[in-house]
Amino acid sequence: MRQAASLEPELIVSPKPVLAMLLFIGPVLYLICALLGQPWDFLAPIMTLTLILALCAAVGWALSNWRINIARWFTVLAVSAAICFAEVLLGAPELLVLLCLTILLAASMLGVSWAAVIAITETLLLVTLAHLGSLRAGQPTIWVASFGIWMTWGILLIVYWPINGVIDWWQTYYQRAQALLEQARDRQADLSQTLEDLANANRQLSRLNLLTQRLHAEAEEARRAKEQFVANVSHELRTPLNMIIGFSEIMLGSPNTYGSQVPPSLLADLAVVHRNAEHLKDLIDDVLDLSQIEANQMTLTREHVRFQEIVETAVVAVRPLFASKGLYLETDVPKDLPPVLCDPTRMREVLLNLLSNAGRYTQHGGVRVRVWRTGNDLLVSVQDTGRGIATDDLGKLFQPFQQLDGSIHRRYGGTGLGLSISKRFIELHGGKIWAESQPGAGATFTFQLPHNEPPTSEIGDFSRWLTPDWEFVQRTVPSKAPRSELRHRLVLWENGPPTLKRLLEHRWVDTEVVAVSNLDAALAALAETPHQALVVNDSSVTGALERLGSATLPYGALALVCSAPAPMDSADTLDVSDYLVKPVSQEALLAALDRLGLPVKSILIVDDEPDALQLFRRMLNASGRGYRVLLARNGREALDVLHEARPDVMLLDLIMPNMDGFQLLTRRSDDPILHHIPVILVSAQDPAGQPIVSSVLAITHRSGLSARQLLTSIRALSQAMTGVGSIDDPVRSASQSG
Incomplete structure (x- = not known):
């Protein structure tokens, strides 16, 4: 706690008012004497005193702008010296009584303690000068001046003593009140932060509820669409395939039915058509079964089979592909392998997928199929001499509809579904599949199958986590949590000045814009709370799309990329x-x-x-x-x-x-x-009279755009570009269109 003495610096005044008085005292005194008709012998010393006071005032004023404490000491000492000089110059010993005024100046500019030091100094100075005969005043005058000095200091001490007590009391209670005020402010800040966090949590819960309802509706719609798709595929694809397989079988089995001799080359081509039609029929069955796998309704037809036969059948089916490209296809299968309990159709499909991929992606060399036994497990590997796979891309191989890049699909075809189906078939058998590769050194795909019946999964139905004793209790006390208006939320990443942020906040006041400065912060903001979209403003749209493509956006994240430069308010x-x-x-x-x-x-x-x-x-x-x-x-x-x-x-x-x-x-x-x-x-300007601020707008979605989403986006963008509808109220427009 501060003592009262520590408040003295706050009570000290500036020396500038005293210096201003010194500057005007001399001229005023000279003017009065001149008006009274004093002779020149009397006016000349006053003129000298006036110049001395003016010089002291100028020096003190300069010191106050440089060092205020030095200016205070100079002012007190200058006034004391001026009084002594006036006593000698004017021959008026009674002027020494004015030295008590310097004690007042010292107390007001330096403090009571330093005023005592000034009083001691002036007393010793008077006694010394009187002893040396430098002053005209006699001993009585010296004693009177000294008495006045100490009387003034004593009066100041009596006055300051209760003031210090009052200041000390005031300071104590002030500090206590200040501490209580700080506590109240801290409590208020904590309460405000708690209310803000609660309001933010309510907003997030509201967004999550809306998102959950939307996702539930989309999941239900997707389930119905999947059921309809399965029914359509089962009918629309199986019927023409049945015609192809049936007629090709008739042509191969009874060529004389058509009345003329069928060339052997045509029969060979028909055999290829029949074999591939059969394979396509099996593939359709597998794709349809993929939906059953996802719904945990897939059943396997297990039987003890010789795995050598499965390998041989798959090799025969793909050998024409290898022969057409001049590639070798070797097998290393022991003849003493015991029978394996598996679904032969699914295992043949797995091998066909691996061999077909290896044949398509290998330009030189060939493929080697190896089967061996390790303990109670059967291992099968398919090794090729292709271009290899980067380590970072190995994790994408077994994801549905994933290929390393778009050029693979254009060059080799395929949908990126084969490895995903194969992985699920292997896992249903209780095994696992993995890939090993280095760029330029080929790739090896290996899967492991147990010889015996795989153990059942220990993960039961989710209902085992539910307790029958739980019951729902309706809340009786109304919530006092503040209800805030739910606003749409956009995460905005601008690579440059906040041009688009100002535009969005100005046009869309009911939209929450979360501005970030880099991609990592954008991903963190997307993962923190539900959002409508990620908006990227970058001068290079292509570069922004590449960075978004290399990043892992949250599931379902929508990204809008544009190039909006700084506003063109002036040239x-x-x-x-x-x-x-x-x-x-x-x-x-x-x-x-x-x-x-x-x-x-x-x-x-x-x-x-x-x-x-x-x-x-x-x-x-x-x-x-x-x-x-x-x-x-x-x-x-x-x-x-x-x-x-x-x-x-x-x-x-x-x-x-x-x-x-x-x-x-x-x-x-x-x-x-x-x-x-x-x-x-x-x-140019657009028809609305607004300057063109972006030349391109790109849309990318983490999980892709469905046909409905694509058509809806095209309609909305076409309406915006042609001026149909309002673009100033996205929330109302979305609610009307939704």
């Missing part, structure tokens, strides 16, 4: 000289060139529209000013022309392919050679 925002809005007349174009105030001989026009290039060139040539006109269709061509020809002015369109106007302006600003070339923007 200075983009570091350009002028800004023209299409359509541009010849008069406006020439006026913009005149406003530059520079001699213009060569002009570079940058626009991706050939008609616009032709129009502006005609305008400049028709002006009769003899301009040399250079043309460029995009930013890259414009950079080449700028470095080669160094035009005097550049007319620039903002929206262009390859490199748009914003990117070109950035490159120009970074180039010290091109930075001085003035730029006049020539760009």
Whole structure:
């Protein structure tokens, strides 16, 4: 706790008012004496005293601006010296009584303690000067002056003593009140934070409830669609396959039915058609069974079979593929393998998938199938000499509809479903499958099967976690939690200034915008609470899509990527000289060139529209000013022309392919050679009169877009682009469309 003495610095006054008084005392005293008709012999010492006081005031004022404590001491000492000097100069010993005033100044500017030091110093000074004969005052005057000094200090001490007590009491209670106030503020802050957290939790629960209802409806719709799909596939695909298989069997079994001799080559081709039709029928059955696997309704037809026969059948089915590509297909299967309890159809499908993949992705060399026994397990490996698989991609192989990149599908075909089905078949048998590979060293797929009956899963039905004694108790006390309005939530990642954030907050006041600065923060915000979408604002849409593709977005995350530069409120925002809005007349174009105030001989026009290039060139040539006109269709061509020809002015369109106007302006600003070339923007506006702020909008979804979602998005975007409907109230629009 602070003592009262520590408050003395707060009671100390500035020396500047005293210095101002010293500055005016001399002239006032001189003026009074002159008006009273005093002779020059009396006025001359007063004039000298006036100059001394003015000099002391000036020095003290300068010191107060430099060191305030030094200025206080100088003021007190200067007043004391001035009084002593006046006593000697004017021959008035009674002026020494004024030294008591210096005690008042010392107490007000230095404190009572230092005032005692000043009193002791002045007393000793008076006694010393009187003993040396430097003062005209006699001993009685010296004693009177000393008595006045100590009397003044005593009165100050009597006055300050109760004041210090009151200050001490006030300080004690003030600190106690301050501590209570801080506690109250902390409690209030904790309460406000708790209420805010509760409101935020309520918002999140509301979002989760809405999301749960939506997901439940979508799951129910997906279940019905799956059942309908199974029924349609069972009928629509099996019927034509039945015709193909039936007619091919008739042609192969009874070729004479058609009345003429069937060529052997045709019979061989029909055998291939029949074999592949049978395989397609089995494959359809497996795809249809995949839905049963996901619903835990898949049943296996187990029997003890010789695995050598399964391998041989699969090898025979794929050997034409290997022969057509000049690849070898070797098998290493022991003849003394005991029978294996499995579903032969499913195991044959697994081998066919692995061999077909190996044959498609191998260009040189071949494939080796190896079967061996380890303990009570049977291991089967399919090793190829293909291009290999990166370590980071191995985890994607067994995911449904996953392929390493889009080029694989274009070159080799397939849907990316085979390995996923094979993995599920192996797991249903109680085994496991894995892949080993290095880029350029081929790949090896190995699966393990138990010889005996696999153990049943220890994970029972979820109902085993439910207790019959539990009962629902209705809440009787109403909740006092604050209810906040549920707002749509967008996570916004901008690689640059917060242009889109300001636009969203201005237009969509009922939407919560969570701004982040990097991809990691965006992923954290997406995982924290439910959201509507991730909005990415980046000058390079392609780069943003690549970064999103390499990141792992939460399931169902919708990402919107656009390129919205800084708002074009003025030409200075983009570091350009002028800004023209299409359509541009010849008069406006020439006026913009005149406003530059520079001699213009060569002009570079940058626009991706050939008609616009032709129009502006005609305008400049028709002006009769003899301009040399250079043309460029995009930013890259414009950079080449700028470095080669160094035009005097550049007319620039903002929206262009390859490199748009914003990117070109950035490159120009970074180039010290091109930075001085003035730029006049020539760009368009949309029908609503709003400047074009983004040239592209890309949509990506973590789990892909269904046909319904794709058509709905196309309709919504087409309405927005044509001006149908309102874009200022996304919540109301969504609720109406939903």
